[in-house]
Amino acid sequence: MAKVPLRLVAQAPKPGYPKQIRHLGDQLRAKSIDLGMVQKEVAELIGVTTLTVTNWELGRTKPGVRCLPELLRFLGHDPD
Numbered sequence: 001m002a003k004v005p006l007r008l009v010a011q012a013p014k015p016g017y018p019k020q021i022r023h024l025g026d027q028l029r030a031k032s033i034d035l036g037m038v039q040k041e042v043a044e045l046i047g048v049t050t051l052t053v054t055n056w057e058l059g060r061t062k063p064g065v066r067c068l069p070e071l072l073r074f075l076g077h078d079p080d
Helices: 024-035 039-046 050-057 065-075
Strands: none
Touching: 024 039, 024 050, 024 065, 039 050, 039 065
């Protein structure tokens, strides 16, 4: 039986996409990139500032209770 060469092909990760999903910020960044959204759009959708989204993505701060309903709706799941 002849051997057929196997060639694996995968898409390159999108720029800015987290290498590993370790915390809420990584989940938020990955979801926004998947949806083609910029931080400003995500911030407006959730009802916070762009700086707040940046701080969440970088793991500097965590969202307050007031943001959780919209954040969960955006992510589509509980990040914990």
